[in-house]
Structures are given as structure tokens and as C-alpha cells.
Amino acid sequence: MSAPATAGHAAAQPLHTVRAWWQAAPFALVFALFFIVPLALIAMVSLWDFNEYELIPALSLRNYFSIFEGCSHLTDNGDLCVTLSTYLSTLKFCLLVWAITLVLGFAVACFLAFHVRSPGMQTLLFVLCTVPFWTSNVIRMISWVPLLGRNGLVNQTLQGIGLIDTPIEWLLFSDFSVVLAFVHLYTMFMIVPIFNSMMRIDRSLLEAATDAGASGWQTLWNVIVPLCKTGIIIGSIFVVTIVMGDFVTIGVMGGQQIASVGKIIQVQTSYLQFPLAAANAVILLAVVLMIIWGLTRLVDIRKEL
Template sequence: MSLSRPKNTVATRAPGRTLAAWWQAAPLTAVFVLFFLIPLALILMVSFWDFNEYELLPGFTFKNYLAIFDGCGNTGELCVTFKTYLSTFKFSFLVWLITLLTGFAVSYFLAFHVRSSGVQTLLFVLCTIPFWTSNVIRMISWVPLLGRNGLVNQSLLGLGAVDTPVEWLLFSDFSVVLAFVHLYTMFMIVPIFNSMMRIDRSLLEAASDSGASSWQTLWNVIVPLCRTGIIIGSIFVITIVMGDFVTIGVMGGQQIASIGKIIQVQTSYLQFPLAAANAVILLSIVLMIIWALTRLVDIRKEL
């Protein structure tokens, strides 16, 4: 009785299929290179140029990077650059925390307390209504409400809750955070809601049968399974807030500084190399934050 050698079952990939895959990826690759990599390379290049009041001076110098941190090590207090970054981090953290709590609560209600898929869709569409108008209009809409003679102050005065109008409602840190939360909470709701809808409901029943309370089920089952949505929403919110300058300018009354606002001002004064250097530093910090968040979960594997 002769034994035949097993045939090699590993299929050889056809050259035509490999070439077709490259052709399919070529358009997206071209868009990525043209609109992402090349602009980033230009910003990095310009950040090492010199400039004066009239023109850009191509060359290679660290002058712009040194100017950003000029005086940061000579005084006992924080320099302007560090204070500005701390202010930006403060807004990013507060907005991230509030949008996370709000987005998780809304997503939990839609996913687990609304039984009808039709009602779920209706309520989800209602959450997207603010996106039907521009960000600037949504920000300006807060001015008649929060201003010194706005609806909120008039109501408080009418009820006798205060004797004078509340000044910190508008053009303050409060109004900036409020506008950010209003604008970007949806970026947290969508990925978390998507993660919750993919949870197997039998796991919740198993946790309940095992004697777990509602809070224990929430913390030990739902939150870990929503980790991917939380990370994706966090990346969206943090990266947008870190670079935003319009919201801070409008709702802060042009009195609150942020890195994005500094870059916008430098650009308006034609200080392009200095603005490019600030943009490179900001981008590096944002990329480090994204890297740290993606270490918590393998997004490509979970999606």
C-alpha cells in the first residue's frame, strides 16, 4: 500500500488579483497623498523658513521653534506658550468629559430603553438636527440667551434670583465649554451608540441571572464592550477642540487664548513660518494623544 504525499493546499495568489487590488487602492492613496501628506510636508518645510515684514525667506533655521518657547526657562512662572497650551488642554479635557458623560447617557437610553427601532431612528435623527445649520449660527444663537440683557439674565432678574445681570454667562470659559459641548457631543454619541447596538443582549441577561446589579452590569459588561466607541469618540472630540479657534474667538469674545487661535492670528499677520512651527508642535501633541488612546484598544480589530 503506497502513501501519496499530501498536496500543497496553499493557493498561490494570482498576479492579476494583486494588480487589481493595487488599482482599487490607487484613488484613495492619491487623495491621501495629495490632500494630506503633501500639505503636511509643505507646512513642515515652511516652519524652518525665515521671514520679515515683506516676504518669506526660504532656508533652514530653528528660529521659529526657539521663538515659540522664548523666555519659558528664564522666569519662575509659566511662559505664554505653556499657559496657552494649558488653557487648550483644559478646554479639551472639560469638553471631552462632558461630551463623554452626555453621549454615553444618550446612547444608553437609545440602545437599551427604546425598544422600537422606528422610535430609535426618530430620536437619533432628532440628535442630528443641530448639524443641519452651520457652526457659526449655532454659536451666535447663544448670544441672545446668555448676554447681559439676554433671556437667561432677564429671567433670573424677573424671578429675583439675582440683583444684577450675571457677567460670566457669555464671553467666558463657561460659554466656550458650553458651545463646544453643543457643537461636538454628536461626535461622541454616534460611535458609542454604534458600539452599544452591537452588544449581544444575551450577555446582559446572563449578568442579570448571575445576580449582578444594574450598575455592575453597566460597569463590567456594557462599558468594556463600548470601549471602541468611547475611544473613537474621544479622538474626534479631542482633536477637533485642540485645533479649534472659531468657537473660542466667538464665544470667548476674542479674550481667551488657545493654540489654534494663536496660529490663526499669526497667519493673519502673514507670519507663516511661525504659524507653521506652532502647527507642527500642535500636530505632534495631537498625534501623541491619538497614539496613547489607540494603545487602549485595537480599533482596526474591533471595527
């Protein structure tokens, strides 16, 4: 009786495999069509040549060499080349925004997960966190202008109560305003995965830590944070990838005076320098993928997916 059963199982195995492939085929097709193919086209165009009038489909590394031209030595003023300076500026914004959104996102998620007992109130407060996303990013950025401008509400209030005599210039169109806008726009991307991780924590572990004599900070650092690593990494990937490629926020809040990699790509595209912009995009993609690879080495994010 065992031999026929084994033969029947072996015959059913290929059918099961075929069905699995058919189920995965639509998703694989969408992934290839909207992700793999565009990336391949960008990589291909980055190897093309161009002039003032046309694109020349010829394999060449000219665009990559021109991007890093002069980066082997310092400039006459002792500065780095434009490309390295731009990447350092972008990484600076990325690091600052990541640190601030991590602290804010963790605090908000911790409050919602452990201090709000009612599921209904949790849902209500979580929905309130999403209210800013009901409007356009550009509108949310522009809303800071009448607040932070030279004659804005903040400066007028500070002058009115006598804290300052002249308006503060660096509130708008500066690194401060860019970081502020980034934090305003993307903190939610850190809150959601961390909150999801915290809701999966067994509350008996917190009670056990308290019974063992652990203080609130010890419980936070030794129990909650390790169990939230997956959510922290996922939120970090969201924030890092968005900030690295953003050019609208830096353009609007920086007054078109602050450089970033995304801004350079946008300017090159506006001047129809598509191969050069594609080469910059490939380099940016490589840098972002290396950052993501480093983050995913810290924890297996598949447990959260």
C-alpha cells in the same frame, strides 16, 4: 495532478496582488494628495525664515526657538511662558469638553440603544440629535448670545423670579460659555461611535448579568462599558482633535479674550507670519498625535472600523 494545480495557484497569486494594488492606488493617491502633501508643505514652510515683506526659503529652526523663547524659566510674575500657558489653557478646555461630552454622549447612546425598543423610534430620536448640525456652527454659537448676555433671557429670567439682583457676568464671553458652546457643538461626535458600539452588544450578555444577580450599575460598569471601549476611544479622538485645533468657537464665545493654540495660529496667519504659524501647527499636530497614540494604546479601534 497536484503539481500543475500548485503551479497554477502560484501563477495566479501575482495577478491577484497586482489587482489589489490597482484597487488601493486611487485611495492612496487621494490620501497622499490631500493629506501627506499638505502636511509636508506645512513642515517645510515652518523651517523658512520671514520678515515684514517676504518669505525666505531657507532652512532654519528660528521659528521653533522663538515659540519656546523664555519657556526655560518662569516670568517675573511667576507665570509660565506664553506658549506653555496657551497649551495648558487649550488642554484645560479639551479635558473639560471631553469629560462632559463623554457623560452626555454615553447617557444618550445608552438610552437610545437599550431603552428605546422600536427601531423606528431609535431612528427618529437619532435624527433629532442631528438637527443642530443642519445649520452652521457659527449660527449655533451666536444663538447663545441673546440667551447668556448681560441683558439676555437667562439673566432677565433669574432677575424676574428674584434669584439674583444684578446680571451674572460670567455667562458670556468666559470659559463657561466656551465650554458650553463646545459641548453643544461636539457632543454628537461622542454619541455616534458609542451608540454604534452599544448596538453591537449581544443582549443575551445583559440578560446573563441580570440572571447572575448583577444590579443595573454593575451591569453597566462590568458589561456595557468594557464592550463600548472602542466607541468611547473613537469619540474621544474626534472631540479631542476638533477642540485642540478650534479657534472660531473660542474667538466668538470667548469675546476674543481667551487664548488657544488654534487662535494663535489664526492670528499669526492674519499677520502673514506663515512660517511661524506653520511651526505652531507642527507642534500642535505633534501634541495631538501623542494624545491619539495614548488613546489608541488602550484599545484596538480597528475592530470598530
